[in-house]
Amino acid sequence: MNAIPIELIHIVIAIALVAGFVGLNGLVLVWVERKVAGHVQRRPGPYEVGPNGLLQPLADAAKLVGKQLFTPDGSDKLVFWLAPIVSFLPVMPMFLPMPFSPFLTAMEVNVGLVLILAFAGLNILALCLAGWGSNNKYGLLGAGRAVAQGVAYEIPLLLSVLAVCFMTGSLSLTEIVAAQGNWPWQWNWIYQPIAFILYFTCGVAETNRAPFDLPEAESELVAGFHTEYSGMGFGLFFLAEYAEMIVVCGVATALFLGGWKGPGAAGAWWFLLKLYVLLVIMIWFRWTYPRTRFDQLLNLCWKWLLPLSILNLLVTALVIKL
Amino acid sequence: MNALKSFWKNIASLWSLIVGLQVTGKAFCGPQVTVHYPRQTVGPEGLEGFRGHMELVPSVKDPAIPKCISCMMCATSCPSKCLTVVKQKEPKPTEEQLKAMAEAEARGEKVKKLSAPKNPAQFIYDFSLCSFCNTCVENCPVGSIRFTTNVYFATTNKADLQMNLVERLAKQAASGKTVPGEKPKKAAKTETAQSEA
Secondary structure, three states: OOOOOHHHHHHHHHHHHHHHHHHHHHHHHHHHHHHHHHHHOOOOOOOOOOHHHOOHHHHHHHHHHHOOOOOOOOOOHHHHHHHHHHHHOOHHHHHOOOOOOOOOOOOOOOOHHHHHHHHHHHHHHHHHHHHHHOOOHHHHHHHHHHHHHHHHHHHHHHHHHHHHHHHHOOOOHHHHHHOOOOOHHHOHHHHOHHHHHHHHHHHHHHOOOOOOOHHHOHHHHOOHHHOOOOHHHHHHHHHHHHHHHHHHHHHHHHHHOOOOOOOOOOOHHHHHHHHHHHHHHHHHHHOOOOOOOHHHHHHHHHHHHHHHHHHHHHHHHHHHHO | OHHHHHHHHHHHOOHHHHHHHHHHHHHHHOOOOOOOOOOOOOOHHHHOOOOOOEEEOEOOOOOOOEOOOOOOHHHHHOOOOOEEEEOOOOOOOOHHHHHHHHHHHHOOOOOOOOOOOOOOOEEEEEOOOOOOOOHHHHHOOOOOEEEOOOOOOOOOOHHHHEEEHHHHHHHHHHOOOOOHHHHHHHHHHHHHHHHHO
């Protein structure tokens, strides 16, 4: 009876839990996003379905599932339907090394950070496939933007993460969290404020969130790369975007904000609290800042974020060496 | 030196991002300005200045009769041609009056004909043509026409858009729903509008 290794069962359970977590969080975040949008615009947001509109995302999800899946004329069917799957599937492994608490880490990998960053890169491929397969000019333009933006912002993102890794000397998220103290002034954001700001900026850009949501700029490109997607095709992109937001904020929490550690009892609640604060800030950004122009977006990346992150990395390395 | 200056300028301008967050943050915490429609409705103070369909202003003496003097200023000035004012005819003189008139004529006096009442017989307003331009209100010399604040008007029948405003006013007076309180204010408003024009 030793045919099924215990590790495999562990991972299957973890992935099932992650799928549940991602789905549930998708619903919650849709609600939070719409509520924040409403209140920022001085209206109540969703209110009719359920108490305070809490069941609105469920109703939306049911609607999305019930819609016809439509493949546009002249599209590349395989690529077209592969794209949402390629967009959503890498989300699962990204949650595996996420250190919710010392006991609540799905898979203890000593290169957890690399795993997350590697799978995060796949999302750009998905957007590219989606735009290319749609046979739609808006889709293609959106995909082009997604690739240019994704590739550009990946670099300062990696460099700012690397600065923290230099400090800790580890690529394991659990170890990086363990190296930080219980109090806010013992967390990495005090030692690496520039890296934190750079990381968060790049994270917003990587997840295609406003003000960097150019691949799906509604006012210019209809819906960008997912213009032609209906029903759950769109739903998967949507879910993947929210899942990526959680990943970006989760990594930020682990790297810069002390992960599960906090004053008083350390535990997963601290991680979730910080995660949600960051997510709400991200949503707050969206309803505050106007969308950047594309040249501004790339100027910001190549002329500011990249040199700054390199400088930050060099200074970090120098300080560590001394 | 210039490059360094612009560098610092760029860094300093990051503050504007914080200002933006403050603005939306304040709006987030502040009170809401919309209402949950079926359960709540907008109060009269929220409807001030709303241009619903036109209505006639009742006269001071009789709330069933409009102030209107059938001068046709509104109908002639209306760019959408949505107003039709029908004047009243002079009433037929009774036997006695005819007699009196004949006698007066015989005496060589100037006979005064019976004059028609000034208020209109009919005042037809085509809501489907109206462009809510306020021109009729500005041109009315007696301040007899105004906008309602009826935001809930809806119909599936095009005939409902042809309104007989005189009838409407009479019905309102019969049910005691006329709102004569706004008259002086409205009149003052039209005067200022005219002086501006």
